[in-house]
Amino acid sequence: MIERLLPGDVSCAATREESVADGVLFPEEEELIARSVTKRRNDFATARACARRAMRPLGLEPVAVLHGKRGMPLWPDGIVGSLTHCDGYRAAALARAADVLSLGIDAEPHAPLPEGVGELVVRPSERERFAAPSSGEGGGIHWDRLLFSAKESVFKTWYPLTLTELDFDEADLTFHRKDDQATEGSFTARLLRTDPAVPPVLDGTWRVEDGIVATAVLLRPDWKDS
Structure with missing residues (x-):
């Protein structure tokens, strides 16, 4: 996966x-x-x-x-x-x-986040982009869990380069699907804290399969040249 x-x-x-x-x-x-x-x-x-x-x-x-x-x-x-x-x-x-x-990379069970966790993970701007993220609506995707996993992948990419912690509210994510029925797609993460070692936007991919949601972020060495 x-x-x-x-x-x-x-x-x-x-x-x-x-x-x-x-x-x-x-x-x-x-x-x-x-x-x-x-x-x-x-x-x-x-x-x-x-x-x-x-x-x-x-x-x-x-x-x-x-x-x-x-x-x-x-x-x-x-x-x-x-x-x-x-x-x-x-x-x-x-x-x-x-x-x-x-x-x-990150993998999570494809299920709603435990009660109260979403408030700590989801920014207001992100919540506006998908209605009722903890309901599992929108093509059967639990968007709150997907968001949690994607932010984990972002933070795992960020930390080795900066050796500083990035809070959940310091990344603003937007998800993209191939179509309304797709269980895979991409996402962009706009970082709200700057560091010269990391670009201001990171790109990632996601997939839901057999009860698991998985996400990944990859950064190339030549990102400053692009």
């Missing part, structure tokens, strides 16, 4: 399983989750199994994927990437830094 949202020079791997046979962790990864509950361990391990699968097409040997501040994955030199996990889906996307400056 994630692979449909990203270009061919991004290596993707995903699973819908809660645990996988190749989900064996490196000792230094084990240290990070030594006291975690089973669900957290499974999410952590399957996401890293996906990451190591995605390393192979890039000619990389399997390595541990640790994390830095705010859980940012730490990749081998010359590699950028992103991880995501939710109930029913785990995925990784990796690329060479010479081809991709930064990228972010």
